[in-house]
Amino acid sequence: MIRFLMLGLLRDRSRSLFPLLTVAAGVAITVFMFCFMSGIKGDAIRDSAAFQTGHVRITTAAYHQLEHQLPVDLALLETSELLSQLRATEPELSWTPRIRFGCLLDVPDASGETRSQGPALGMAVDLRTDRAEIERLHLEQALTSGILPVLPDEILLSQQMATQLELQLGDTVTLIGGTVYGSTSMVNLRLCGTLRFGITAIDRGGFLVDLATARSFLDLEGGATEILGYFRSDFYDMNQADLLATDFNNRFQDEQEEFAPLMLPLHRQSSLGELLELWGYFSTILIAIFVFVMSIVLWNSGLMGSLRRYGEIGIRLAFGENKHHLYRTLLYESVLIGLTGSLIGGAIGLTLGAWLQYQGLDYGFAFKNTSMIMSSVIRAQVSPAAFFIGFVPGLLSPLLGTLISGLAVYRRQTAQLFKELEV
Amino acid sequence: MIRITGVCVGLLIAWSVGVAQTQLPATIVQPSGEQLLELIDANMVAATQQSTFSLNIQTRRGSRTIRARSWAEGSENSFTEFLDPPRERGVKMLKLGTQLWTYHPGTDRVIRIAGHLLRQSVMGSDLSYEDLLDNQELLQYYEAAVTGIDTVLERSCWVLDLVTREGEETAYHTRRIWVDRERLLPLREERFGSSGRLLKQTGITEVMQLTDRWYPRRMYFRDMLKEGAGTEILFETIEFDCEIPSHLFTTGALRR
Known part of the structure; x- marks a missing residue:
């Protein structure tokens, strides 16, 4: 029919x-x-996962409440023990510490006086020992000039900001910010490359340095503002992330203090859920x-x-x-x-x-x-x-x-x- | 110039100091606000001063102490060098009038503190750079009036209220200062925003007698918008009318 x-x-x-x-x-x-x-x-x-939230993210409870202010003083102070523990108990995820911080970027003239200056948003990732971070952030593809940092005094700057500040590769810039204790901190870094991520929020005024450089600048030896976890499959499993976070937070529940680590899955961060x-x-x-x-x-x-x-x-x-x-x-x-x-x-x-x-x-x-x-x-x-x-x-x-x-x-x-x- | 000592915080980092003993004339039962400001000023300001002091900063994560040495010329110019802890050693600050520079030996850069940097904390304390520059002529910006008598630390005090004059812009819309009636020290000060919210609180907790005047030995400064128990300032040594090389108050001295 x-x-x-x-x-x-x-x-x-x-x-x-x-x-x-x-x-x-x-x-x-x-x-x-x-x-x-x-x-x-x-x-x-x-x-979001690559740049900000991970598939799960650990911060202190106090940092989480004020994270829009990037409060470095509320960061996780000692991360190596926690990282070892996470790598042993949750091997299906790849764990990495990161630091996000705000500061002023000051460009000196020949006599050392300020030639130009602007606020900038810094991200510090483990560039020298964690190849996965380079791939996760597509850093090699995002490079518009120069190379990735090899030495601790090198910095990658967004192409847009480098152009605005009239910087050339090899120029020195001074970061002016605050340490974890609130003191003013300054460091001179050499521009080794420029980036364009195609993400307006970062391309407008972002820079990237190695984790060790940021730790020294912020007086945060061994610390990080966050530890990010990524499923090795690269697929975000909402249910598993939820279970993982609940289990982790229950384990640290005894530490009812504001600096206890707190894990949040991707969909419970930044209104992503x-x-x-x-x-x-x-x-x-x-x-x-x-x-x-x-x-x-x-x-x-x-x-x-x-x-x-x-x-x-x-x-x-x-x-x-x-x-x-x-x-x-x-x-x-x-x-x-x-x-x-x-x-x-x-x-x-x-x-x-x-x-x-x-x-x-x-x-x-x-x-x-x-x-x-x-x-x-x-x-x-x-x-x-x-x-x-x-x-x-x-x-x-x-x-x-x-x-x-x-x-x-x-x-x-x-x-x-x-x-x-x-x- | 009339400066108030609430500002005595600025003073501590060695920006103002007192030398000549001033007393309230016996004929004045209750001074006007303007008279009281002038009297405080006369008590607290010296031609030159050299001091060593420490800042004990209580934050949410604990406390730490910073030591520094400072040289001041009136309340206009000052030069401060940090001595401890090791990370801060060699950091210098220079204040010339309403301008402030800082020098960090690691970068060999002299940076002028301006714009938003003025709102940043000084070494993580409850003081901002803006507070350090707070040596303005208060009578130019505020209407002052003595509004009563109160007791602070078992001392009888005049209560002095300052309200921003119409058309003027100030960091704190109103201030209330409790001034020791006998020693002319501002024993407590509260600074409020235009909404009436308490923003900063300062006070003297211990005084010392130097020659013929009373001077703060231990003070506190608290940013009410920050969590933490505030910053305590302790003068370890202080010397008035000492000789200070004039080159110290130049930006060139920061690099030396």
């Missing part, structure tokens, strides 16, 4: 073309939007709206089809075809149209998604003043789910449309058929 219906649809294109185009267009939009949103969500998770949840809702709402709108469109299309096929349906009923059977065949037809439309629309949506995944779209101009850790190059992500997501609205909407419009079959009175058909 399916072959019969398919032949009917192919031979009478006016019956199938409009619904097919509608479904294909709708599915293409749905699939593309799904890829687009998955891309934004994936980028946000990846960038709310953002991820919002994305989930948004995807569902998008698909629901699409199904609803398409159903109405296809209902209308079905109604129009019914009108146009008024005679055909009447003749079929007059020949003694059962109303239920007739209704079922209409539903089968809609499934065939939905399936074909979903395949065509899905292919179009996936092609567009794949194009945006590889090409990317730079929208940094819209984030000039933002401080969010978010890539300014937008990319879609073609995930396995994207191959299936289009079938939900693609099949449901014509089916729903036909379910409603097809009810007209039951309103036809056999006794009046000949009158209606003007035979």
Whole structure:
């Protein structure tokens, strides 16, 4: 019967073309939007994890409360013992200490007087012994000039800031900041390279130094503002991260003091949880709206089809075809149209998604003043789910449309058929 | 010039000092605000001063002590060199009028403290650089009035209220100072923001008699917006009207 219906649809294109185009267009939009949103969500998770939150992050409870102020004085003072313990008990994660701090970057002239100065946001990572950090932050790809720091007195500066301060490779800059005890601290560093991460918040005024350099500058020997943990699979497992954090925090619960270490999973930091949840809702709402709108469109299309096929349906009923059977065949037809439309629309949506995944779209101009850790190059992500997501609205909407419009079959009175058909 | 000693914190780092003993004329039962400010000023300011002092800083994570030596010329110019702990040794600060420079031997750079740096803490204490520069002519910026008598540390004190004059901009909108009626020392001071929130609290907890005047020996300074028990300042040695080489009050002296 399916072959019969398919032949009917192919031979009478006016019956199938409009619904097919509608479904294909709708599915293409749905699939593309799904890829687009998955891309934004994936980028946000990846960038946040790499630059700020890790998959899990340990700070002191006091630091966590005021972290927007980057309070170095509330940092973890001794991290080596905690790191050894974490590496032994949680080997499925890779653990690394980092320091984030704010300071002034002062550029001297030939006589040592201040030539230019500006506030800067520093990140210190273990560049000299932890190759994984270089790869995680894509530092080699982000280098726009020079090399990564090799010596302790070297600094990498964002390209934008280096240009603003009129710095050349090899120039000396002075960092002016506060130590963990609040004293003013200064250190001279040599610019060894410039970076561009494509993340506006960092590219605007960020710099990167080796962990040891920052520890010496901040008088934080052995300490760090945070310890980040990354699943070795590189896949963020929300449930496992939650379990890990609960277990860790329970272990340190006895130390009810403000400097006790506190572990937070990625989705409980920086409002990321709310953002991820919002994305989930948004995807569902998008698909629901699409199904609803398409159903109405296809209902209308079905109604129009019914009108146009008024005679055909009447003749079929007059020949003694059962109303239920007739209704079922209409539903089968809609499934065939939905399936074909979903395949065509899905292919179009996936092609567009794949194009945006590889090409990317730079929208940094819209984030000039933002401080969010978010890539300014937008990319879609073609995930396995994207191959299936289009079938939900693609099949449901014509089916729903036909379910409603097809009810007209039951309103036809056999006794009046000949009158209606003007035979 | 009229300076208030609430500012005696600035003074401690050796920025102001007193030499000539001043007493309230017997005829004045209750001085006006302006008169009281002048009397405090006369008691606390010296031509030159050399002192060694320590700052005991109580933070959320514990305490630490910093020692320094300072030379001052009136309340306008001063030169301070930090002696301890080892990390801070050799750090120097120079104040010339309303300008402040700092020198860190590790960088061999002389940096002028300006802009937001002025709000930074001095060596992690409750004092900001801005507090150190607080030797402004208070009567120019504030309306002063003696509003009563109170007792602080079992001493009878005038209560002196300062309110920012209309059109003037100050770091603290109002100040209340408890001035020892006999020794003319500001035994306590509270500084408030425009919302009425208490921002800083200072006071003298121990005094010493030097020749014919009373002078603070131990003081405290507390930033009420910071957690911690505040900063205690202890004068170890102090010498007035000593000879200070004039080259000390130049930026060149910072590198020597």
